[in-house]
Amino acid sequence: MSESPELRPPSARPVPTVPYASYLRVYEPLAAFAEPERTHWADYVRRGVVATAQDELRRSLADLVRVPVVGVPAHESADAFTAERDGVVLVCPWRTRLRGWLALQELTESFPLPVLDAALPASTRRRAAEEYEEWRERNPDARPWIRTGVWQVPLRWFVLVGDEEREYVPGERLRYRTPMVQARRRLARGLRTLRRAEGYAPLAEGLVEVGSWLEEFHPRSMVELDYGGLLHALPADALAGDRSARDLAAGMEALRSGDREGASEVYGELAQRWRAVRERLFAN
Numbered sequence: 001m002s003e004s005p006e007l008r009p010p011s012a013r014p015v016p017t018v019p020y021a022s023y024l025r026v027y028e029p030l031a032a033f034a035e036p037e038r039t040h041w042a043d044y045v046r047r048g049v050v051a052t053a054q055d056e057l058r059r060s061l062a063d064l065v066r067v068p069v070v071g072v073p074a075h076e077s078a079d080a081f082t083a084e085r086d087g088v089v090l091v092c093p094w095r096t097r098l099r100g101w102l103a104l105q106e107l108t109e110s111f112p113l114p115v116l117d118a119a120l121p122a123s124t125r126r127r128a129a130e131e132y133e134e135w136r137e138r139n140p141d142a143r144p145w146i147r148t149g150v151w152q153v154p155l156r157w158f159v160l161v162g163d164e165e166r167e168y169v170p171g172e173r174l175r176y177r178t179p180m181v182q183a184r185r186r187l188a189r190g191l192r193t194l195r196r197a198e199g200y201a202p203l204a205e206g207l208v209e210v211g212s213w214l215e216e217f218h219p220r221s222m223v224e225l226d227y228g229g230l231l232h233a234l235p236a237d238a239l240a241g242d243r244s245a246r247d248l249a250a251g252m253e254a255l256r257s258g259d260r261e262g263a264s265e266v267y268g269e270l271a272q273r274w275r276a277v278r279e280r281l282f283a284n
Contacts, residue, residue: 024223027082030091176245248266
């Protein structure tokens with residue numbers, strides 16, 4: 001791994017950087033990493049590096065304002081988010097280059113060619129796709145530790161966490177943290193409930209996809225759902241009153257008890273709430 005420049009000290013509080021995105025992260029114990037990466041992260045933790053989401057965003061966005069534009073970083077990041085839970089050091093690698101390739105694929109599938117050409121030249125996109133194919137052949141089992149939701153928190157993510165795990169500090173963070181075993185247990189139970197009901201196929205399919213991703217990680221990992229940049233996009237009163245994990249759990253419980261009308265009402269209100277957030281993407 002290449003070394004990166006020093007991160008901003010934790011005392012600095014710069015103006016937040018867009019995009020307005022949420023994140024689902026997995027933090028793995030050092031034992032989950034093979035050498036030499038395990039030693040790299042052990043040294044990284046001992047250095048006391050404090051990496052923030054804003055640090056990561058600034059580095060990613062720096063490439064997009066260069067001339068010519070760099071769609072995907074040329075080198076993989078050597079940085080990570082770190083945490084400690086029950087005395088175990090946990091690491092969530094940024095893997096910025098891999099996530100850049102994956103994001104570029106989603107961008108290509110989501111926007112018409114004129115929009116894509118305005119954002120990234122076709123030659124840049126083509127070169128990035130070729131580099132990803134070559135890299136993927138050498139790293140067939142690679143996967144990101146971080147998933148991103150732009151202008152939303154995907155409803156399926158709330159299945160993984162409980163309202164009692166909610167951490168809200170106005171102006172600083174709104175997140176949930178839960179042990180991997182608990183996240184998998186909630187997901188499996190939710191999936192069983194959805195598969196027995198009618199009209200929830202999209203949510204069930206999304207859970208299957210998230211579950212397949214979670215299965216790739218160490219069982220002693222931690223899962224984090226972070227509102228990220230949405231903390232700076234939504235009104236403080238809306239954030240303070242947001243209990244989406246609790247609401248989705250109530251809808252699931254209604255489904256399990258056979259109250260389909262109650263479940264539909266809860267799910268409909270929750271979906272509409274987040275649809276209104278997503279629509280801000282298109283506001284002037």
